[in-house]
Amino acid sequence: MQSKAVLFDMDGVIVNSERYWVEREEEEILPAAVDGSPDTSETTGMNFREIYDYLEERNEMTESKDEFVARYEDAARDIYGEKVELQEGFADLLAALREDGRTVALVSSSPHDWIDRMLDRFDLREEFDQIISAEEIDGKSKPEPDVYEYAAEQVGVEPAECIAVEDSTNGVKSAKAAGMKAVGYRNQSDEELDLSEADAVAESPAELREILLADA
Known part of the structure; x- marks a missing residue:
């Protein structure tokens, strides 16, 4: 599905x-x-x-x-x-997902003013259906599931029908604990984080696009 x-x-x-x-x-x-x-x-x-x-x-x-x-x-x-620089091809990926009928949301542990600075810099504010910060909830941050459970409520989709894209061990754990699929993304940083709990791992922007559009 x-x-x-x-x-x-x-x-x-x-x-x-x-x-x-x-x-x-x-x-x-x-x-x-x-x-x-x-x-x-x-x-x-x-x-x-x-x-x-x-x-x-x-x-x-x-x-x-x-x-x-x-x-x-x-x-x-x-x-x-x-x-910071925007992930290669990210705006096109969002457009492809929305054209495919998918809801797209940003879900971050960062506060809204940090998120807003990024969105305004890259003119992405209107490209997301929901923009969610962990500061909106009175709950625990990743690796606990609170922020992703809240995100599922906000987008109006059952967790089992959501897929989260995360680059960190804590982020993957959070999404999986919330009952979602998770794609681990290797972001070419110096850190080699454990993404083994993810359902799939993308090693590049092109591979991430392929996984999400195929929904592996």
Whole structure:
């Protein structure tokens, strides 16, 4: 059965932001906040506010949550406003999916102001049927299923009829826990994340297009 809705993560899927985030986190954000060297792969896909709580449970923190959040906000202005590029052929992929009768949505752990900056920069705001941020819900971030369960409600499609595109281990786990299919996307960043729980894995934009239009 073909999925009725395709739900795209933002970071590392729609735009190539993950490598910029990893660089910023490893070189600036985490060294300022944590006594030690946490593994960024553990927190990829999580909401940045919850990253602090996750780290605080496991490490000695060296700055406050407010200071930590401010660093992320500053980084976001630079990354989404100046650095990121749109995935090759992404606008055409959205058009093909909509022509195929599929609902398309953006589902991200990032706050709306970060999402809006990206959408406005690449003129994509009108191309999605729904734009969903985890900040809209009083729930847990990826890898918990909350944001994808909420997304299914918002697009009006049963989870089993949704397919999510994710580049991170936490994102794939979240979609699968919500009862959806998941496509793992290798975004050519330096991180080699575990996407083994995905129903299919795309190694390139062309392969992602092929999988989604065939609904493998």
